[in-house]
Amino acid sequence: MRPTYPVTRDVVLVGGGHAHALVLRKWGMKPLPGARLTVITPDPTAPYTGMLPGFVAGHYARDELEIDMVRLARFAGARVVPARAIGLDRANKRVEVSGRPPIAYDVASINVGITAILPDLPGFAEHAVPAKPLGLFADRWEAYVARVENGEVAPSIAVIGCGIAGAELALAMRHRLRDRAPKIHILEERDALSGASPKARAKLNAALAEAEVTVLDGARVIEVHADCVDTKRGPVPATFIVSAAGANPQGWIADIGLEQCDGFICVDKYLRSVDDKSIFAAGDCAHMVHAPRQKAGVYAVRQAPFLHDNIRASLGAGRLREYTPQGDYLKLVSVGRQSAVADWHGLAPSGDWLWGWKDRIDRKFMDQFEELPKMEVDSHVPSDAAKGVATLVAAQPLCGGCGAKVGAGDLAEQLATLPRPARNDVARGAGDDAALLHHNGGFQTFTTDHFRGFVDDWWTLTRIAALHAMGDVWAMGGRPQAALSQLILPRMAERPQAEMLREILDAAASTFAEAGADLVGGHTSLGAELTVGFSVTGLVEQPIGLEGAQPGDRLILTKPIGTGTVLAAHMKWQARGEDVTAALASMQRSPAAAAAILAGEAHAMTDVTGFGLAGHLFGILDRADLGAELTDVPLLPGAEALSAKGHRSSLFAHNSARGDAVTGADGPHRDLLFDPQTAGGMLAAVPEGSDALAMLHDQGEPAWEIGRLVSGPVRIELA
Structure with a gap:
């Protein structure tokens, strides 16, 4: 370490x-x-x-x-x-x-x-795509190929600019659509292939002619339309228009x-x-x-x-x-098929062998990012350490977020020892989503939560922590009111510490303001690692609890599951960046609007967090002595594949303690029911025939009906 x-x-x-x-x-x-x-x-x-x-x-x-x-x-x-x-x-x-x-x-x-964007060219922004940035071009090209292959559009392409890059792109596009007989024009205002040596230029021109790619010299582009390009030499039909001109x-x-x-x-x-x-x-x-x-x-x-x-x-x-x-430097220019032309000090060899050489160079470059060096981990334990130390040191590193929480069984056992509330104004204490207090003829909720860092971006971490802390208020049908922060900052020099605190408070204040609540203060101290938490109050008119579910109720979930698995894999550099980004985006989506809709429909509701979907569903089932039949449970991108590879949050073992009460096929989908969620969605039991799902979709809120409740015994059946 x-x-x-x-x-x-x-x-x-x-x-x-x-x-x-x-x-x-x-x-x-x-x-x-x-x-x-x-x-x-x-x-x-x-x-x-x-x-x-x-x-x-x-x-x-x-x-x-x-x-x-x-x-x-x-x-x-x-x-x-x-x-x-x-x-x-x-x-x-x-x-x-x-x-x-x-x-x-x-x-x-x-x-x-x-960028190859041409900002001063009329119609370019609406109807064309630059070859750089590459990501945007790749997205647009994939979409265009799909349209051509589906017969939605006849392939006709215009490439603005005939440098080496423009010729290479035109040849590549011609090869990709070769079975569709595409018509491809390269539009060049000045001298085509001016960046190539005379010998390389001759070979590239021959490749363009063989591929039936038309090069129009002196074709200064005047305007771009949806189906053609106006040039000084006249209009050129095109349904895909790309700029490879210059470097802006x-x-x-x-x-x-x-x-x-x-x-x-x-x-x-x-x-x-x-x-x-x-x-x-x-x-x-x-x-x-x-x-x-x-x-x-x-x-x-x-x-x-x-x-x-x-x-x-x-x-x-x-x-x-x-x-x-x-x-x-050596230029290796591909010519569409798996062949290439080299340009090196006036020499221009060509052939399939050059493509193989280029392919090996490119793959070697990319391999260094895929095959990251394994770093040494210091797991040495002295021979005279106390019994059990070696076992914990060798165990999976502790996860962050809700994956770092105490297991449900241990927590419930200790909470059971607490005395019942002695005050008359405490309506509910431990054991529900949040404490419920009598307040001016209505109710006030009070809850707290905090995270050790599970993502290195503390602004994102803070937004997720704030939404997570408010989740208990929303789950009880309330509206967040006020929040106090509890922050532990790592030791650092004065300026980086101040800058970190500035970003944290910006994320916190904006997230609570978005929910209609105020961040009114808090406490900050120094410690070994970053920890972000909040205590939150909320106002409730008609509280919704875990009790009240009935046989026949439909189960609605407002976020896919899998955050614990994705984050556990991310700790080991095994999760794809796109999957991590999708998980973080899901965690940053506020459940406020969905909770408000469900509050008017649900018999019982909770937010899915550290104990996983199964654990929080059991919280509803235990109180009503019901079972649940689950069908289509939504998963985050990459979660099932990572689960199949054995990636688990450090809380997984605790969450799966009631695994005997979950029936159905074993496998990654079942395992993800025990995956701890951070800032997860709302889980609501709504009456059969409720319009809740349609109402959520009408408001643009993602939501899924994942099953129904049945008469006891308490169990979860996974289809």
Whole structure:
């Protein structure tokens, strides 16, 4: 297990480009003590440029060209901020992001790539797609291929720009749709294939002619329409229009106040901004003043080790290293089928063997992100340790969120020893979702909850913790009223501590305000690890409890299950970033609207949290002496596959103690009934014939009817 050190400096990587991906991998192998690493990227994955033409041609599946940034960041011990950077506050040293408070840095690095968007071309935004950013293009291409294969549209394609990238894309698209006889035009205003050597240009032109791809020189584009492109040479029919023209900087970079060349950040031989030594830039968004080069992914890859070392050096660890790029590089251009043309110092060999070579290079590059190095875990226990220590040390690491809670059986046993409420104004005490107090002729709920960190992004953690704490209020049919925070912050230097607290309070205040409640104060202390919790009061007119369910009631669930399994796998770098992102999005969805609808319909209701769907359902069944027949229980993406591989939350064993009362086929679906949920959905028993499900769907709320209640004995039957 890695030792922890007090945080003294913040490093922020803006963007998920190739250089940053390699920096994360290298950082994970040797973290810098005292440095806290943050990655700002809007997407959980980053596509690898080199394999995009192969994907377009159908040689690679989509996931084969995606670098999993969430998994990679977890390996590096970095937090991921799932947002898009929109500015830089250099005076306060903060990166501005969309939908979030700004992120503080001591050292920042920008690696956001370029775009082929043509903002001044009429109709482009509505009817065309840029080849970069790659993720957007890949999504649009997949959708277009599906439409063509379903017979919804005849394939006609226009590629704006006939550099090497435009020709390569056109050939790849032609190969992918070869059985559909696509009509493909490349529109070039100036000299086609100007970036290639004469020999390579000749071979690429021959490949384009053989593939019946038409190159229109002097075809300056005037306007883009849904079904054609107006050019200086006349209209060109097209139902898919893509721009591979030029390399344009991200728009927000123009306003950050750094010296630029044509919109690209000017950097010195150490890859630092020439006028702000706390900011680095790499890849296509940077302009190397000391050695200008054309935009190409090879430079980002080769800059990565220098960028990594120089970031560390700027924090006091080591010396700065000069980066001197090579004068030329080998270009391997695929020609649609599994063949390629090379361009190297005027030479242009071609053939299938070059494709095989390129394929091996690309797969080797991607393998380093899939096959992350195994880090040593210190599990040594002294020979004279007390009995039982070795067993606990060797056990699965403790999960966060609701996976870190005490088991239901142990908790119930101890709660049973508490005296019954002595005060007349305490209507219900322990054992329900929340305490219920008499208040001004109605009722007030009171509840508390807290988490040790299960995700490195403390803003996201805080929002989930706040929603989770309010879940008990909503489950009893109440409205959140006021909240007090209980925060334990890790020991760190003054500025990073203040910045962490700023983000936490922003998330808390905005989440409670969204629910109509006020964050009115709390308590903050220092400890070994981050813990976020809240005590919440709410107002209730007609309380809904766990009792009251009846035979024939339908069971409605408002969120899919599987968060504990996904998070447990994420701890071990085994969950896909897309699945982790989906789980976090589910946890951040407020159940307020769904709970309000169900409160007017339900005989009994609870929120599904630490004891899992089965445990919380048993809470309803035990009070009514009923059984349940479950049919379609919704699962989070990836949860079933991870469960099948044996991934379990550390609370799973406690939750499955009543497994004998759950019948049905064994397997991952059944196991997920015992999976502890964090900020899970509402589980309600509503009368047969209730319109609750339709009402939820009408309001845009996800919800599923997962089964029905039957006469006892208490049991759960899984279909």
